[in-house]
Amino acid sequence: MYQVLYCLTDEHDWRLAALGGALCLLASTAAISLFHRARATQGSGRLVWLALDAVVAGCGIWATHFIAMLAYGPGASGAYNVPVTLLSLIFAIAITFVGLGVAVSTMRPGLVALGGAIVGGGVAAMHYTGMMALEIPARVSWATGTVAASILLGVVFGAFALHVAERRDNLSGTLGAAVLLTVAIVSHHFTAMGAVQLTPDPTLPISGLSIPPTSLSVLTASAAAAIIVIALVAALLDRRAKGELGRQQRVLDTALENMSQGLCMFDADGKIILFNERYAAMLGRTDILLTGRLLVDVLREEQAKGQWQGDAGEFFARLVADARESRTTTDIVTRFGRSIRVVNQPMQGGGWVATFEDITEWLEAQARISHMARHDALTGLPNRILFHEQLEHGLRRTNSGDQLAVLCLDLDHFKDINDSLGHPIGDALLKEVGRRLEATVGESDTVARLGGDEFAVVLIGRSEETAARFLAGRLVEAISAPYEIDHHQIVIGVSIGISLSPQDGSHPDELLKNADLALYRAKADGRGTYRFFETGMDARAQARRLLEMDLRAALQRNEFEVHYQPIRDVATNRVVAFEALLRWSHPQRGLIAPINFIPLAEETGLIIQLGEFVLRSACADAATWPDDIDVAVNLSPVQFKSPNLIASVTAALEEAGLEARRLELEITESVLLQNGEATLTTLHELRAMGVGISLDDFGTGYSSLSYLRSFPFDKIKIDRSFVSELATRADSMAIIRAVTGLGRSLGIVTTAEGVENDAQLELLRREGCTQAQGYLFSKPRPACDVALMLEGPRLRALA
Known part of the structure; x- marks a missing residue:
């Protein structure tokens, strides 16, 4: 040293x-x-x-x-x-x-x-x-x-x-x-x-x-x-190089920490190389040492705390094997009530990268979308798509001897309630109807809303005809019970059509069609009831479709004509007006009465074109009559809702050169039901033009007196049902006496419809009825016979 x-x-x-x-x-x-x-x-x-x-x-x-x-x-x-x-x-x-x-x-x-x-x-x-x-x-x-x-x-x-x-x-x-x-x-x-x-x-x-x-x-x-x-x-x-590496490292760190996904990188042995905070927070591993540790050790530590279930060794071995075989795997795991999608992507040279994405909201959104696609948004019931799928499923699982019943339901006069009280009330009513349906049917039965006010039910069992009959009766009773909605008491009925499988069909579309036909029959039979499908219903439906096709063609071929029935003054025995009545001259069927085609025209909307035809024809014909003879034209509730009604009346009068005072428009109480304020406004506009307004079929509704107070009608027409029973029923006589007395006190003309004999006319004269109309004077006849009806013999004087 x-x-x-x-x-x-x-x-x-x-x-x-x-x-x-x-x-x-x-x-x-x-x-x-x-x-x-x-x-x-x-x-x-x-x-x-x-x-x-x-x-x-x-x-x-x-x-x-x-x-x-x-x-x-x-x-x-x-x-x-x-x-x-x-x-x-x-x-x-x-x-x-x-x-x-x-x-x-x-x-x-x-x-x-x-x-x-x-x-x-x-x-x-x-x-x-x-x-x-x-x-x-x-x-x-x-x-x-x-x-x-x-x-x-x-x-x-x-x-x-x-x-x-x-x-x-x-x-x-x-x-x-x-x-x-x-x-x-x-x-x-x-x-x-x-x-x-x-x-x-x-x-x-x-x-x-x-x-x-x-x-x-x-x-x-x-x-x-x-x-x-x-x-x-x-x-x-x-x-x-270190600066570039440092910059890249900072960029990488920033990217990792700002990822919405969790990320963890493992080497070929399953050791954690790097991870971001999102990964640790998502899996609840913020308090666990991770870097440099084997994943299996982390899982065992969590398993000891009760935070991880399963065989840690087996799970870890599967991940390592997948990485070595270059297999990409995707799993969905649940952590702390959250659904996490895990994608394991192998790396070159060994190891793998695992990304963790919280898909809880995405899964919930997908579930909501799937639910919305198959359920009605208003009532939450299955919609037509899901109903069709469940009906197919029900048909597949019905065993030999089992039956399946399909019930189609349609609310009676729902449209009137929707129009008069507004759509919010209508929607609330539909929700309540849906709740009553679910409460009435069995747990194994399916209830669906097909659209609008149409509902459907599927029953499966061994005696479905009996069960369907019993359920239909309960449904009619449940739906018809009064509703209290937003301080409105509403009463509504339901019509039900029923088809059975296999006798009425073995395919969903066929069963629904036949139940629909039975529903149409229930409506035609007075509503508020149920009907089973019968073979003849299909033929009747075909006839109805043919009639509808003929009705549309008849408008193009000018097959309609207007007939007139005289209205006489009871006191003077003089014709004071004619009521315009539509007739259909079919080339094969002959003359078709309004009762056979007017309801169909109202359902299809063709009544608006027919109504305008009657209005123009009546005004044109009346313009050729004596100046003191008026013409009365009926307005359909559908026609009255048209925004062009005032313009149509004005145009018809101007084209014919007819004074407005000679035109009388007849409406029924159902017109007043659909939108009270708007209807009264339209009536006042017509009245301001000089047109007379009559209330037709008076006494058959339930609020006629309130209408008389709301609008000063020019005429009240007493329904023929009261006139026909004048001589046999005391209550009919009392009603006519009350109506005529009401007319005198309010200064309103009263016209009795359906007068067919001298006894009825004498009783009406005695009670002070102003006008009379019926077969006693004349049947409805073409416009060319109006002159004959005016020149005909006077009423016989009665002793």
């Missing part, structure tokens, strides 16, 4: 020694930086960085040695053999390359340290080869123990240097490793120089291939400059 200290203090120029140390530190810092860069690179790029690192480190070791040798006093009078000097440089670069390659290619700390030891061995190889290049007039001998110590120092500090570099890739780690590598080189050199023993021998020659120390100083300075340049370039590249 004394010899080493003596050599360092007395045999070296400390200024050149310090320069060598500084150069060594600079080269070591560059070498460690390049070592980190090589470890961060894969493939051919790593080989390039390794080669550059070996050149920088080898040149640094070589330059340090020869600068220190220049500082060595005894060496100043010698020379250096060029080939051996170059060989020492080659040894320094080659052995350093091997050591760095071992350290870079492994993650195991022991092998990294082995690589550092090889680098330390390269320092020794370069030093002693370089010493062999020294040619001086003296014999060189070595202290064996000191030589061994120098080699050991280089190997140990070299191993420590790369061990520290592998553990800490930051500024402090780089500086620490650079200092250790510098210590390895410097301590080896000066310890080895302390082992040199020189015995002067002037007889030893200096070869011709030697280079003097002055020239070597230039060469060393050039090598040092090259090292510095390389080190600076490498440092710059490394800094730029």
